[in-house]
Amino acid sequence: MNILDQIVAHKQKEVAERKSLYPVKLLEKSIYFESQPVSLKKYLLRPDKVGIIAEFKRKSPSKGMINPYVAVERTSVGYMQAGASALSILTDTAFFGGKNEDLITARKFNFCPILRKDFTIDEYQIIEAKSIGADAILLIAAILSPEQIRSLAAVAKSLKMEVLLEVHDQQELERSLTPDVDALGVNNRNLKDFTVDINLSKTLAPIIPDDFVKVSESGISEAETVADLATYGYKGFLMGETFMKNSRPEKACAAFIDRLRVLI
Ligand SMILES: O=P(O)(O)OC[C@@H](O)[C@@H](O)c1c[nH]c2ccccc12
Numbered sequence: 001m002n003i004l005d006q007i008v009a010h011k012q013k014e015v016a017e018r019k020s021l022y023p024v025k026l027l028e029k030s031i032y033f034e035s036q037p038v039s040l041k042k043y044l045l046r047p048d049k050v051g052i053i054a055e056f057k058r059k060s061p062s063k064g065m066i067n068p069y070v071a072v073e074r075t076s077v078g079y080m081q082a083g084a085s086a087l088s089i090l091t092d093t094a095f096f097g098g099k100n101e102d103l104i105t106a107r108k109f110n111f112c113p114i115l116r117k118d119f120t121i122d123e124y125q126i127i128e129a130k131s132i133g134a135d136a137i138l139l140i141a142a143i144l145s146p147e148q149i150r151s152l153a154a155v156a157k158s159l160k161m162e163v164l165l166e167v168h169d170q171q172e173l174e175r176s177l178t179p180d181v182d183a184l185g186v187n188n189r190n191l192k193d194f195t196v197d198i199n200l201s202k203t204l205a206p207i208i209p210d211d212f213v214k215v216s217e218s219g220i221s222e223a224e225t226v227a228d229l230a231t232y233g234y235k236g237f238l239m240g241e242t243f244m245k246n247s248r249p250e251k252a253c254a255a256f257i258d259r260l261r262v263l264i
């Protein structure tokens with residue numbers, strides 16, 4: 001079993017447990033069902049900013065422990081003060097060391113769009129994302145059928161949340177597109193073997209229809225890379241490790257965005 005299969009197998013069990021512990025009826029009592037989400041798409045398209053989506057990620061299967069010490073309050077607020085356009089909060093516990101409470105905390109302290117970063121395989125998780133205050137969810141084409149993508153994206157839309165669809169190759173892109181998707185993320189990291197290739201974003205850029213906001217994900221460490229990818233039409237840049245590996249991720253984010261301002 002590759003790592004992605006392991007994650008999905010674990011997620012299936014976890015979702016089944018959660019469903020019985022916290023039934024949908026209970027989740028739906030959350031105050032967030034009454035509030036209007038913030039549009040990730042709009043924030044990424046703002047002309048005055050380069051769309052950095054700054055991620056809070058303690059560990060990952062590819063890198064092991066990245067940073068178990070920093071607090072989500074200070075880091076998330078610091079990311080936004082640094083000029084990031086949105087936050088991505090990992091909520092998977094087993095493989096990424098995150099938790100729903102991290103997103104709940106980030107939500108309390110920030111007004112920006114928040115992406116719930118998890119391995120979504122069941123509509124229950126979308127209701128859960130809504131209940132903790134997420135504005136957008138991630139759908140990963142590599143673990144979902146085109147029908148699942150369509151129906152999960154529709155559920156997100158019915159809850160007024162936006163959808164970032166992640167692809168890793170041309171076939172995934174072509175078979176997965178549905179109008180309920182808002183942003184299309186090209187993951188430069190292959191989730192099955194962890195190899196990173198930034199050129200993938202460049203290769204896939206021309207075949208992403210203009211209706212979707214283009215996001216380049218993973219393996220970005222240089223401001224020059226962002227400036228270069230922007231010329232391919234990318235408006236969003238999902239960055240985790242480059243910031244999180246520092247003892248003060250928000251300072252690394254601020255320094256990165258300062259370097260970027262000189263280039264763009
Ligand atoms: O830390 P990086 O290399 O900057 O990558 C961030 C983000 O793209 C990565 O965490 C990611 C992309 N797609 C995912 C799906 C699940 C978990 C994590 C991810």
